[in-house]
Amino acid sequence: MEPEKKTQTTSEQMTDRDLSEQIKKVTKDSHVRAENTELMLSFQKGKVTLPQYKLLLCSLYEVYQALEEEMDRNSNHPSVAPIYFPAELARLEAIEKDLEYFYGQDWREKIVVPAATKRYCHRLRQIGKENPEFLVAHAYTRYLGDLSGGQVLGRIAQKSMGLKGSEGLSFFAFPGVSSPNLFKQLYRSRMNSVELTEEERNGVLEEAVRAFELNIQVFDGLQMLLSVTENELQTCSTHSTPVNTLQIP
Numbered sequence: 433m434e435p436e437k438k439t440q441t442t443s444e445q446m447t448d449r450d451l452s453e454q455i456k457k458v459t460k461d462s463h464v465r466a467e468n469t470e471l472m473l474s475f476q477k478g479k480v481t482l483p484q485y486k487l488l489l490c491s492l493y494e495v496y497q498a499l500e501e502e503m504d505r506n507s508n509h510p511s512v513a514p515i516y517f518p519a520e521l522a523r524l525e526a527i528e529k530d531l532e533y534f535y536g537q538d539w540r541e542k543i544v545v546p547a548a549t550k551r552y553c554h555r556l557r558q559i560g561k562e563n564p565e566f567l568v569a570h571a572y573t574r575y576l577g578d579l580s581g582g583q584v585l586g587r588i589a590q591k592s593m594g595l596k597g598s599e600g601l602s603f604f605a606f607p608g609v610s611s612p613n614l615f616k617q618l619y620r621s622r623m624n625s626v627e628l629t630e631e632e633r634n635g636v637l638e639e640a641v642r643a644f645e646l647n648i649q650v651f652d653g654l655q656m657l658l659s660v661t662e663n664e665l666q667t668c669s670t671h672s673t674p675v676n677t678l679q680i681p
């Protein structure tokens with residue numbers, strides 16, 4: 433008698449049909465491109481500067497605000513519920529703490545983001561309203577990234593900027609996750625449990641590539657903002673138009 437074919441998958445036993453495998457595969461090239469942005473290279477070389485990190489935190493604040501608001505609002509949606517882990521993953525409060533540390537109590541008035549960040553947030557809010565099943569692509573891109581390379585980047589950032597203890601680095605800490613690797617396994621198995629039609633699955637995969645692209649554009653936008661503000665500070669110290677979204681790609 434033929435042995436019974438296994439169609440059931442567990443976290444250890446992935447198949448080509450698993451969303452977690454497919455999403456990793458389709459975003460592989462995008463991941464390489466994200467790693468090679470100027471900002472991420474600064475991190476990897478141990479040369480991230482305080483202005484770079486502070487601007488990154490500003491953008492992450494807006495991005496996680498949009499992502500977490502949409503996740504909360506759709507937490508009962510069948511494609512969101514299995515991957516909804518606010519106690520373990522939510523980043524917004526941690527980022528707020530870091531921003532207060534660097535900018536002081538009136539940090540909200542000092543947030544500066546490139547136009548790319550506004551576009552990323554706009555997309556998050558749009559899919560939160562129109563296609564909540566695509567949120568998994570964005571949650572995967574940010575949270576699994578934060579639990580992977582992000583852990584190393586936190587230690588590098590601390591050294592590069594000479595920060596004492598963990599102050600200003602709450603963003604990288606996940607006190608609700610004792611083992612990032614085990615948690616990632618659980619997260620992948622939850623992703624694989626989401627029921628999607630073929631069309632929805634393709635949409636999610638496309639959205640994941642888009643999520644990486646949006647992140648890359650934010651990183652590039654930040655770098656341009658840094659070079660513009662550096663030039664402005666040098667050439668035009670009296671001109672102080674209050675801008676918090678510069679029209680830079």
Ligand code: HEM
Pocket residue numbers: 452455456463466467472473475476572573574576577578580581582585644647
């Ligand atoms: C996974 C490094 C930037 C998203 C990983 C892993 C490493 C890594 C070592 C684990 C790979 C594995 O377990 O097979 C880095 C480094 C970066 C970087 C060094 C930059 C300095 C990013 C960025 C994003 C991102 C900017 C997205 C915005 C992800 C995701 C995963 C991941 C989603 C999980 C892949 C999976 O297991 O499916 N990264 N990463 N990474 N990274 Fe990155």
